Ligand SMILES: Nc1ncnc2c1ncn2[C@@H]1O[C@H](COP(=O)(O)OP(=O)(O)O)[C@@H](O)[C@H]1O
């Protein structure tokens with residue numbers, strides 16, 4: 001067990017008009033098994049591209065990705081995805097969505113039922129099993145997405161702004177759920193987010209990326225996720241220490257945004 | 268906090284007053300009948316201040332529909348009974364009623380009325396079924412493989428704008444005027460509609476759903492069966508609805524040209540005998556059945572594909 005190794009990853013998109021976009025340049029990261037890494041950065045800095053490469057949906061221009069010692073070549077059940085929204089199967093009920101992975105793998109029905117029941121309980125979806133997913137609120141839908149991903153028992157979970165479409169209150173609640181699930185399952189998680197607070201609160205490690213070309217700007221080791229279960233989330237987020245890092249990261253991202261705007265203005 | 272405290276500490280009388288005001292509003296509101304007739308706003312619409320441009324604030328106007336139908340029948344009655352039009356151009360209500368009775372009891376030209384209606388419906392159902400059986404896999408292939416897309420694109424794009432009726436002469440040359448000819452025509456009419464619908468259904472899939480399925484361990488075949496197919500069902504069903512409508516129109520026209528059975532042939536033969544009342548009855552039946560097919564398809568759709576438009 002060696003975790004996730006991202007080595008010298010570069011990604012260049014060739015556009016139809018002949019132009020080229022360097023979405024990622026020389027990105028290297030290592031994630032130990034059981035670690036939760038959050039990734040933050042201004043829009044367009046290559047976060048989704050990075051995740052898509054790790055998921056196996058895109059082949060990088062250069063560099064490589066390894067999970068537990070073998071190279072990532074395409075999508076696989078060992079790497080689960082949680083998308084922002086709209087990735088649930090709306091023609092299936094909640095429990096059938098959750099059962100999708102085990103069913104594709106041909107697991108016995110009794111085992112699937114047990115897994116699904118357990119996960120519905122863990123994610124607070126008891127009683128919603130036979131509801132069609134389109135009848136659920138955004139927050140509930142993301143619970144289904146989490147449960148569906150966990151049902152496959154992946155080695156690595158990749159989340160691309162999973163809580164991005166939720167209102168602030170639901171979002172805080174769901175952060176608690178993600179934290180709890182992570183602690184209970186011990187999964188390795190990469191979490192992309194737009195929210196500085198969320199990145200700090202959930203990430204044991206925080207990677208701040210910079211745009212044009214997309215690259216790792218700064219990495220932090222953070223204590224908050226560890227404390228997240230004992231202390232109340234509110235008091236952690238209100239602590240001096242949390243606020244200090246938050247302001248530092250915020251102004252860092254602000255500067256990047258200003259630079260982008262400045263360049264856009266000049267060009 | 269203070270708000271909550273206030274509302275909790277609100278004296279009983281306030282609630283009483285509120286209830287009184289509500290019931291007052293209720294009694295002053297429009298009656299259920301007026302709302303059903305579509306001439307009064309329901310309570311929600313009444314509270315909207317912007318109505319012009321808000322389609323949901325336009326009431327059904329059901330009363331006016333009823334009046335329109337009554338007016339049309341009155342006009343029919345007057346025009347024929349006062350001799351404004353000759354019966355050969357437009358029959359009287361009485362003549363139509365009488366003829367309908369005869370058609371139901373004696374049939375028309377060796378076939379009962381139901382046989383005429385059923386053969387037309389049967390042709391449509393068979394044509395659409397065959398069109399769907401070939402068109403759906405074809406559309407899927409075109410949406411999933413560049414070979415299939417390349418091969419069939421010119422054919423589909425060329426055939427799409429050709430009205431099925433323009434194929435009738437060729438079909439008659441090839442198949443004569445028997446049943447095969449009519450079914451072939453309807454097959455062609457629905458084939459391209461179904462192909463295009465299925466292809467659109469395949470390309471409408473959100474890539475994150477496909478990605479999610481692969482990440483959950485699905486194979487290509489499983490992605491096709493469990494993601495792309497169900498995701499395409501709404502579009503396929505819309506295609507079926509369109510094909511049903513087009514084929515219904517086409518079958519009637521084809522029967523006008525060449526057939527001894529069917530609603531279309533019935534009105535054509537009746538015309539030759541100057542039986543205007545049979546012609547009118549035929550037209551009314553064609554309209555009613557076309558409308559029923561549409562209603563039935565909508566009903567089926569809401570049963571079979573309740574998630575439509577809810578992604
Ligand atoms: N398929 C693509 N083709 C061309 N350019 C792309 C493609 N996907 C992403 N990009 C570009 O790569 C950059 C990074 O995009 P993305 O990874 O989506 O950023 P983020 O998720 O951080 O907002 C952007 O400039 C975007 O326009």
Ligand SMILES: [Mg+2]
Pocket residue numbers: 047048049
């Ligand atoms: Mg993104």
